[in-house]
Amino acid sequence: MSMTSGLNLIALQMRVVATLVLRETRASFGTSSIGYLWAVITPAVSVGLLFFIFTMIDRQAPYGDSLALFFATGILTIEFFNKLSHTLMATFDANKALLTYPLIKETDALFARLILISATYLVIMVLFYLCLYAAGMADLPAHPEKTLAAFLAIMALGFGFGIVNAVIASLWESWNQIEKILTRPLIFISGVFYVPSRLPSQATDILWWNPVVHLVEWVREGFYPNYNSSVFTPEYPLFLAMILILVGLGSERLFRKRRN
Amino acid sequence: MLELKNVVKSYKMKGVRKRILNDVSFQFPEGRNVAIMGKNGAGKSTLMRLLAGIEQPDRGRVLRDTRTSWPMGFSGGFNGSMTGLENVRFVARLYGQDTEAVIDYVKNFTDLGDSLRLPIKTYSSGMKARLAFGLSMAIDFNCYLIDEITAVGDKSFRLRSKEVFQDKLSHASVVMISHSISTIREYCDCGVFLKDGDLYYFSDIEDLICVYQDEMGA
Numbered sequence: 001m002s003m004t005s006g007l008n009l010i011a012l013q014m015r016v017v018a019t020l021v022l023r024e025t026r027a028s029f030g031t032s033s034i035g036y037l038w039a040v041i042t043p044a045v046s047v048g049l050l051f052f053i054f055t056m057i058d059r060q061a062p063y064g065d066s067l068a069l070f071f072a073t074g075i076l077t078i079e080f081f082n083k084l085s086h087t088l089m090a091t092f093d094a095n096k097a098l099l100t101y102p103l104i105k106e107t108d109a110l111f112a113r114l115i116l117i118s119a120t121y122l123v124i125m126v127l128f129y130l131c132l133y134a135a136g137m138a139d140l141p142a143h144p145e146k147t148l149a150a151f152l153a154i155m156a157l158g159f160g161f162g163i164v165n166a167v168i169a170s171l172w173e174s175w176n177q178i179e180k181i182l183t184r185p186l187i188f189i190s191g192v193f194y195v196p197s198r199l200p201s202q203a204t205d206i207l208w209w210n211p212v213v214h215l216v217e218w219v220r221e222g223f224y225p226n227y228n229s230s231v232f233t234p235e236y237p238l239f240l241a242m243i244l245i246l247v248g249l250g251s252e253r254l255f256r257k258r259r260n
Numbered sequence: 261m262l263e264l265k266n267v268v269k270s271y272k273m274k275g276v277r278k279r280i281l282n283d284v285s286f287q288f289p290e291g292r293n294v295a296i297m298g299k300n301g302a303g304k305s306t307l308m309r310l311l312a313g314i315e316q317p318d319r320g321r322v323l324r325d326t327r328t329s330w331p332m333g334f335s336g337g338f339n340g341s342m343t344g345l346e347n348v349r350f351v352a353r354l355y356g357q358d359t360e361a362v363i364d365y366v367k368n369f370t371d372l373g374d375s376l377r378l379p380i381k382t383y384s385s386g387m388k389a390r391l392a393f394g395l396s397m398a399i400d401f402n403c404y405l406i407d408e409i410t411a412v413g414d415k416s417f418r419l420r421s422k423e424v425f426q427d428k429l430s431h432a433s434v435v436m437i438s439h440s441i442s443t444i445r446e447y448c449d450c451g452v453f454l455k456d457g458d459l460y461y462f463s464d465i466e467d468l469i470c471v472y473q474d475e476m477g478a
Contacts, residue, residue: 012326012356019353026346027339100330100337102313103354257316 016103020112028116040124043079047072047128063195064224069138072128073219074192077150080121081158081212082183087113088162089179092170107252110163118155125151138223147222149234154215157237160244167251171258191216197230204231211237262288262311262328262403262435264459267320269303269310280306282457283320293434295444295451295465297472302454304437308407311435327355329401332393340381344372344391347380348398355399362398369424370394371417390417397424404428406436441469 029035050071061067088110095109132138141147169175190212196204207213208231217232269281280303288294298304309315310322312331330337338347345363352362367376370390380388396404429447438444444451444465451468453460455475462468 015356016354019350022353023339023342023350026342097337097339100312100314101351101354102324102328102330103326257318 012103013108016108017111017115020098020104020108021116024112024116036120039120040127043076043124044128046079047075050075062193063220063227066132066137068132069129069223070220071192072132072138073223074190074216075187076121076125076128077154077216077219078186078190078192078212080117080125080154081161081215082186083121084114084117084155084158085161085165085179085183087117088159089165089169089176091162091166106256107249110159110166110252114155114159114162117158122151141223142225143222145222147219150215150218150222153218153234153237153241156241156245157211157215160241160248163248163252164244167248167255171255186210186212189213191231197228207231208233208236211240261290261323261325263323264310265321265323267310267317267322269306269315269317271306279457281310281317281459284457284459285320286452286459286461288435289450289463291433292450293429293436293448295448295468296435296437296454297444297451297468298454299475302456304454305407307454308405308435308437312405325402327400327402329396329399329404331405331407332396338380338388338392341379343379344376344383348376348391348395351395351399357399362395365398366391366394369397369420393421397421397428400432401428402432404432404434406434406438408438441472444469 029039047068051068054067054071059067061070063070091109091113092106095104095106098104098109099106129138129141133140165175165179169179189207189210191207196207196213196217199207214232214234214237217227217229218234218237220227221229221232264281264284264286267281267284268279270277270279272278296304296307306315308331310317311324312328313322313324314331337351339350342350348363348366349359352359367373370376370393372387372391375383375387376391380391383391434447436444436447448465450461450463451465453462453468453471453475460471462471
């Protein structure tokens, strides 16, 4: 293959993915701007509700001064991760009709969803944290570069889980339900309501294996000046993400024929 | 470029395995209009779907240009909850065409008017077929895949379709399935005969038609 045709193919692939992103945007948010607004409001309501309950029972923030910021670092992280994992899982089912156009491969649809969801959550998070900042309920991130790295890590891990889910779900339909049950306790075991480092070591030894804990801790390391998590090991979620993405894309190729 | 490389394709229905292509390698001649003929059930439509990339071969590879059309007359690629315009825009972007020019062309050609602003699921099958045909004419394909030309629309639309299509064929080629010998004669100058999992190539269309008539008569 010559150099130019290689470049042409890359340009073609980028065009296809960009086209799919636009189509997915239309499909997920509808034509009105209200649709996009809902995407921002839903996670805000979850954080608001927790904030309200904890204020009512007069609890202090487990760390820092702001209850809202502490919950937001946990909840937004989990929501972003879950959204990626769930939406990618449904990719193959939702996009069967697209395969009429031979230019589109199923992996293009996966990338398109990754891009759309990540962009949406970037907007949600920036808006949300800015609102907290404006309301005096949060400081700007103490280590912005760490916060950004945390965002990318959530993206990678959510993508990895999402592709693997998509492949399993395409071979075994019940996986759609099972995955939902398995991820339900995530909000309790990922340090949303508490500081993992302050738990007894018997507990942290087990919690450590939940990759999402590391993502939540990563975000907090970025926001607070001296969070110093004793649980946080960035290599673990990154390594896991890499393995899952490789296994996911590899098995997608392997089982492609069986699917259609 | 359209090429089959060691392609094997079979179906299993009620425990009976039916071979459609048995290790077939064939390069479609560049710039020529190729007919695909064979008895009912020989697998002509499956071959077309393999060429279009809608189905994958069991083994082997199908190589195609990025400017090979989807099988014409096939409107399965439309998203029912999106409007006609949105679907047109999507396909235009996908093939890297000037979106507005494609929309103008489709508007003029299909006469669908305000219906283009409605979701596809509200369309009649005739409207869908007109949109699909208009859209495939608006995009610069260099090879059109046609599985039985079916007439859509009223007489004036049919005449216009034929005119536009003839014009397209001056700089694009066609791979066509048809049971009508007159249609095959009109559009194709060579062809393949599909029988028992093998492809037989005839560089003169009349030879192919002879074989086809023999087979049908036998």
